[in-house]
Amino acid sequence: MKEIRPAILMLIMFSAICGGIYPAVVTGISYAIFPKEAKGSFITDKSGKEIGSALIGQPFSDPKYFWPRPSAATDFGYNSMGSGGSNSGPTNPDYLKMVASRVKTLRDSGVSGPVPSDLIQASASGLDPHITQEAANVQIARVAKARGMSEERVTKLVTQATEERRLSIFGEPRVNVLVLNLKLDALK
């Protein structure tokens, strides 16, 4: 029973150190050096109002917008209160049906040729803000047509919204859909 006292006191001490002091110190330093990132990398409009996080995707289905990946977030796509993936197995018949319907939607929107897999497969978080360059390219014609813009102009915007590999090595080039669509809207 000699060990009871340290057991209880250690818990209290470490709760204070690891649960109190440590996160407080991290928060303090973060606010000092990386305030924007610590608060959520929010994009603000001209009035300074936060209109979304650059890191969190949003749902788009209008032809004038670039569409993001399908999202399996709860309630509705890109609901950041319900992050998560579909957890569908690769042979699940319901899943295959759903993918088929997504392919059909894309075909109906004018996509011919191979469908990039990221456009019909949901992300892990349901909040993935990116699509691949291929997925953006197959949408350029539709968006340009819906907005009455030239494809070259849209392509240029896509290039601007493309995030390259970090330090030329890490990750894959990808297009931030929210940023791209905000740019499109800003042209008006």
Next chain:
Amino acid sequence: MNMYEWVEIIFFFVVLLVLVKPLGIFMARVYQGERTFLSPLLAPGENLLYRICGVEKDDEMDWKRYAWAMVLFNLVLFVALFAILMLQHLLPLNPQKFPAFSWQLALNTAISFVTNTNWQAYSGETAASYFTQMVGLAVHNFVSAATGMAIVIALIRGFARRKTSMLGNFWVDMTRGTLYILLPLSLIGAIFLVSQGVIQNFSAYKTVPLVQAITYDKPKLDDKGNPLKDAKGNPVTESVTAKEVTIPMGPVASQEVIKELGTNGGGFFNANSAHPFENPTPLSHFLEILLILLIPGALTYTFGVMVGNPRQGWALLGVMLLLLIASFAVLQGVEVSGNPLLAKLGVQGANLEGKELRFSLAGTNLFTVATTGTSCGAVAAMHDSLTPMGGMIPLSLILLGEIVFGGVGSGLYTMLAFAVIAVFVSGLMIGRTPEYLGKKIEVREMWMSIITILTAGIVVLILSGIAMITPPAAASMANPGAHGLSEVLYAFASMANNNGSAFAGLNANVNFYNILGSLAMILGRYVPAVAVLAMAGSLAEKKYVPPSLGTLPTDKVPFALWLTLVILIVGALTFFPALSLGPIVEQLTMLGGK
């Protein structure tokens, strides 16, 4: 893999291997009570802590007392966390006014975090307050990791010491592990993660307008909150338009880093390390994988230093690396090939279901093998949506007993138990009473090693069997057929091996999984831990047998390969039938186009 992915992966392993030695030496110094560069800063606080808690620094413990202190501490931790979860609504730092957990969920969650499993049957952003996350869960991320490290250090002392029954002081080992190793690394890591965009604040959740309002069908609920059903039994839905979305906030970075560093794996958010706020960039991704493997990898060097021959540590690290890289290669291969059933629909590209685009495919897969080879269990991709063969990789890594790097401490002690078995059989094969690191392997060591490596497997076999014929258990499956079996098998494998990741389609927040899962986590954590300490006690008392030409060198390639073979054979023989009814048959089905 494209060229960039090759560079990324190779660069990763180079960085990891470069860090193993300095961190390994540092940890050896910490646990041997030697001065380190952090001592001037931390020693006064450390000594004050001992005084307050009534711990005598030099009061060494035999294995029974060490085990008792460990178990008692964990019991106290459990009670405290259970209380926090049950009283969440009364505690501070709860801007979203989350209610208390149900007792079954609180029980499962408390056990899950105390056992370093971090299985989550709740989703963080809609259930856990900041107080619960920080003071409840994050604290356990530190101390459960420190507990695992303390146990392996006790075992290493058992090998290194001669003719003594003393294994060190649990409180001192636990404290040093937390103060000198986990906290400093966490602090540095957390700041780096914030720089990449991981959030760290105490704000209330933020609501922002959607650029495009979205209309969706929402199930109608009755007064009690249960979904309404029409005459045919289909759920009744109503059309709802969402014009804005709520973005959760919180002190994420400080927790994210220890979640990986301590191979805990409990995500702040439901999507875990796939969530953009937990893992926003390829660089944060790189660091998080590194954090997962860092301590388990470096502990092999600590082991080598403490037993007086670093090559012994390299040999074990070599086995771990071999298994990790082989697993990665298979996973990468099958995921790149994609799903042939989708290809038929005109889809081109790798299997991206449940994966994020900002991490390269190789990066995603590396995270998957790292998190399941260790007992981390954080996920950056949804394992449930991997191709069947791809899903079998994380499942197998868990079923092997969490030894491919493994949990902090627990990975190495389980690996050492495997080494004892391998030494025993190979010792017989060369005609000698087997000895490992100069200690004779006798009946007691055999018992304890076997208990250490087989407990989790036995729990998985029994509980998954029960689940398959229990209707409520089977009803939780999200996918039909063989894949559903894989989900259940994965759930118990994950809990019994204290991993915590899931084939997350399975709805585990039902009494069956909450309660049997709790049992699995307790057995999977404490039975091996106590067995390891018992083995440490018995090893410490033995005299040292110097090596001769007749001794099998355990720090060379042939032994490492033999050890790898023993691990694979034990794993394969135990789980081949179950795997053949799960992922194997599903893969054959998928390839067959059915």
Next chain:
Amino acid sequence: MSKHAPEPISMFDARIMGPALLDSFKKLDPRILWRNPVMFCVEIASAITLVTFGMSLTGANREPAWFTGTVSVWLWLTVIFATFAEALAEGRGKARAASLRKTRTDVTAKRLNKPKFGSDYTLVGANQLRKDDYILVEAGELIAGDGDVIAGAALVNEAAVTGESAPVVRESGGDRSAVTGGTTVIANAIIVRITANPGETFLDRMISLIEGAKRRKTPNEIALEVLLIALTLVFLLVCANISPLSIYSVKAAGQGTPVSLTILVALFVCLAPTTIAALLPAIGIAGMDRLFQKNVIALSGRAIEAAGDVNVLLLDKTGTITLGNREAVAFVPVGGHSEQELAEAALMASLTDETPEGRSVVVLAKQQYGMKQESLLPDAETIAFSADTRLSGVNAGGKQYRKGAADSTVAFVKTLGAKTIPSNLEDVVDKIARAGATPLVVSCDAEILGVINLKDIVKGGIQERFQQLRSMGIKTIMITGDNPLTAAAIAAEAQVDDFLAQAKPEDKLRLIRENQEAGYMVAMTGDGTNDAPALAQADVAVAMNTGTQPAREAANIIDLDSNPTKLLDIVEVGKQILMTRGNLTTFSISNDVAKYFAIIPAMLLSIYPQLGLLNIMHLATPLSAILSAVIFNAVIIPLLVPLALKGTKFRPMPAEKLLIHNLLIYGVGGIIAPFVGIKAIDMVVGMFV
């Protein structure tokens, strides 16, 4: 010398096979089989298949009766093969014990009232003799019990125990005083002090040992059994787990039937490490038996295994490294004394010295110098050799004749007042010693007369054996009473790793303790009473059967041939036992891979036809696949019995090479063999199914 026993008993001798077969059925008794937990589980499994067979007959079971019946038969055969292997190994020992028992016919002994020749005696049965009784044994009589010769010397035929037909000398005093009950005195008479009560004699112990009656599991054997039990438990759960999984899969796939009990039981038996579990007892018993064939009796299995672990070997120089006894080949006078003078003194000093060296001095003196002295003067006093003074000699006619090592003789003459030591003594001694021979300095009173050159001859081929030992990681240390120079010369010639010169009993003990303290396992051979403490301390202690009773009691292995190089054989057998166990364990477990590939697709085919792809052996039908695996699992046991009894071939090589070698044979072989075997059996079974 001819050897007639232990007679080579063939493994498949009818005299052994018959009783062994009977025994193998007796061993099916669960109360006995319980000692082998793995096979006990297999027996229960076999019993279950009997029940399912019954159910098949009544149509209550899905599989056809011929299938469950055949499975049941083969499962029972698996158990019987296991008990038969053990019975066979025991049978050889029993046959030997029986022949030993014949010699232990009722002997009558002449129990003396006083331990003297000519004392009165009473005739008593051997079983009435107790410790410290004295008996008289005369020519032609059997010695009634174990004991020490306290008076007289006799030629004893020990063939009953050692199988050596040439009689040996047993005499009082010295290191050849022990006699064993059941041996026969051929010439002369001796008085023997009995040292063992009836039932505890050497012969009794030997019989029970080789019968295997008192066989205890060794620590290594228990540790291995722990592993086997754990594996069995896991496989039991694996099989139990398949049942609910298959029930679910049937529902999920909408076709097929859940795996039946018969098939699960069959799978369990195939997976369980039956091969090694079945042969485990036989390996240990056969190891003891192999030692016995080499005329070595191990008093416990533990001692043999310890022999396999030995790192340091202490070898007596005499008889082990050099050929038996040293012989006096020359007298070298010093300080102006004549050869004749020296020869006379040497003869005097050696007249009562019954050691072979002493006798060789006498012989040399008589043959080359014509000395005739036969017996000592009545007032003569014998000064026996003691390990402390390291001198021996005679006081006769007012003179003190001594011979001994140079330093002790010099020390001795100095105590008698010698003022000068002949100047050329050191040269002569050195010269002899450097040549590897032993210089024995002779003195008469305070005068040093010269040196006897005792020549040592290193045995042929001994260097190769030490080289083998070295490659196995065993260090050899030669122990000798010689001076360091002599010792070094012989050590160099014999190529031992180290030597201990001028060794006194306490030096030997200290050497052993030091090595043990450093973690080494020490083996030593000895025969003298003064070796007893060191023998008791050594981990592996081999006593010569010709040795004294205390030496034999302190030892845990007895060499009936009294040939000290036997230690090498003992080490070899010890290693063989462990290796055979390890190799068969690896083989047994590797086999499971193929069995999975045979059984898993077969038993799940009705649920998921896709799994047919795993049937890489293309076995004919699911039932024939399962049956083939079961049959392979059973027949592999008798096929490996010869290997278990003979032991894995031992090759002295470094540990790592040995491991790779054995892994290739038993690990890789263990994976491949069942693929071939099961496929072959399936082709045969396929003809009937």
